[in-house]
Amino acid sequence: MYMYPPRLVHVRPELDRMAAYIPGESLETFSTRTGIPEQQLIKLNSNESPYGPAPQVLKALSDHSNYNNYPDTESTALRQALSEYTGVDRRSIVISHGSNELINLLWHIFLSVGDNIICCPPTFSLYTFITTFCGAYVLEVPRTMDYEVDVEGILMALTPETKMIVLCSPNNPTGNPICEDDVLALLETGRIIVVDEAYVEFSDQPGGLAHLVEKHKNLIVMRTFSKWAGLAGLRIGYGIFPEWIVTYMRRAQCPFEVNVAGHLAAIETLKHLDYTLDKVQLIKAERERLFTLLSSFSYLEPITSQGNFILSRVCEEDVKMERIRTTVEAHGILLRYFHHPYLSNFMRVTVGLPEHTDLLQHALSKIEAW
Numbered sequence: 001m002y003m004y005p006p007r008l009v010h011v012r013p014e015l016d017r018m019a020a021y022i023p024g025e026s027l028e029t030f031s032t033r034t035g036i037p038e039q040q041l042i043k044l045n046s047n048e049s050p051y052g053p054a055p056q057v058l059k060a061l062s063d064h065s066n067y068n069n070y071p072d073t074e075s076t077a078l079r080q081a082l083s084e085y086t087g088v089d090r091r092s093i094v095i096s097h098g099s100n101e102l103i104n105l106l107w108h109i110f111l112s113v114g115d116n117i118i119c120c121p122p123t124f125s126l127y128t129f130i131t132t133f134c135g136a137y138v139l140e141v142p143r144t145m146d147y148e149v150d151v152e153g154i155l156m157a158l159t160p161e162t163k164m165i166v167l168c169s170p171n172n173p174t175g176n177p178i179c180e181d182d183v184l185a186l187l188e189t190g191r192i193i194v195v196d197e198a199y200v201e202f203s204d205q206p207g208g209l210a211h212l213v214e215k216h217k218n219l220i221v222m223r224t225f226s227k228w229a230g231l232a233g234l235r236i237g238y239g240i241f242p243e244w245i246v247t248y249m250r251r252a253q254c255p256f257e258v259n260v261a262g263h264l265a266a267i268e269t270l271k272h273l274d275y276t277l278d279k280v281q282l283i284k285a286e287r288e289r290l291f292t293l294l295s296s297f298s299y300l301e302p303i304t305s306q307g308n309f310i311l312s313r314v315c316e317e318d319v320k321m322e323r324i325r326t327t328v329e330a331h332g333i334l335l336r337y338f339h340h341p342y343l344s345n346f347m348r349v350t351v352g353l354p355e356h357t358d359l360l361q362h363a364l365s366k367i368e369a370w
């Protein structure tokens with residue numbers, strides 16, 4: 001067997017300062033770790049939909065007979081359907097293998113070694129991982145006490161090497177949307193402004209900021225079918241871009257990245273929108289109930305959310321985070337805990353079915369009773 005001489009093989013140095021991204025634990029891993037069978041678990045750690053896709057989506061997937069052929073790499077039918085859904089020109093839409101792929105491509109298109117992006121923590125941590133992968137740096141401008149983006153702080157942090165400002169709206173994990181005026185102010189900087197709208201369907205402004213893209217050559221809006229449409233497993237995302245960036249995205253993207261099943265599922269979801277939007281309404285109603293429930297525990301301070309999740313601060317002087325985690329896990333419930341120092345005493349709960357909320361209530365009440 002041929003062995004590579006180790007001293008001749010070099011990994012790019014930025015990989016050595018890059019920790020691996022830690023996603024929410026999967027059902028399989030959790031079940032192996034705890035010994036609780038998968039069918040008894042309640043997964044509230046990755047903001048997936050508890051309802052799954054529309055029945056018509058499942059039927060279209062099983063009726064399809066051409067899985068032996070590559071997908072349409074132009075995604076013509078899906079871009080047309082999305083143009084009708086979003087109200088933007090189909091030429092400004094790029095389909096991707098989940099919105100994670102958009103982040104990966106965009107960052108690699110704009111960031112060279114030594115560049116930086118501005119992020120507003122606490123926020124989605126993948127932005128930082130990919131930035132490091134590109135050999136670039138994150139300038140963190142923390143959110144204000146009420147989790148708003150600090151526009152003044154961002155303007156002061158800008159350097160000549162700042163290529164992008166990334167804004168998540170509604171923000172994962174705090175759940176608050178960004179206001180349009182703040183985005184308009186930041187567009188004035190001339191940097192690329194990326195608005196990640198993975199959760200926009202659950203917000204009070206489900207149309208988001210897509211309408212602004214045609215007027216601004218430095219604005220990008222990212223979306224996904226993973227959350228509201230119950231298609232996280234099929235990996236379908238899309239972005240709305242100024243046309244000059246579309247050209248580079250298409251150049252950078254490998255052909256056939258978005259699979260046939262994902263295309264079919266997304267098109268069928270858009271054909272039967274009422275079904276899925278009804279489920280979004282159910283999730284929003286359950287979010288209110290979950291918020292009331294979380295507020296009723298003296299050791300939790302939940303934050304109002306426009307996503308399909310609620311972040312709560314754990315008042316450590318009353319109850320230790322570890323105690324919550326152990327008790328909740330013993331009931332087979334997966335929640336999201338964090339490694340970022342801003343979030344060490346926070347937990348995030350995905351809004352699930354009403355019976356999931358009931359079981360969480362039962363588990364959390366055991367903690368009070370201790």
Ligand SMILES: Cc1ncc(COP(=O)(O)O)c(C=O)c1O
Nearest residue numbers: 098099100124172198224226237
């Ligand atoms: C803010 C945000 N953006 C993007 C993603 C990635 O979503 P996708 O499944 O489309 O890759 C997530 C997933 O959790 C997210 O929370």
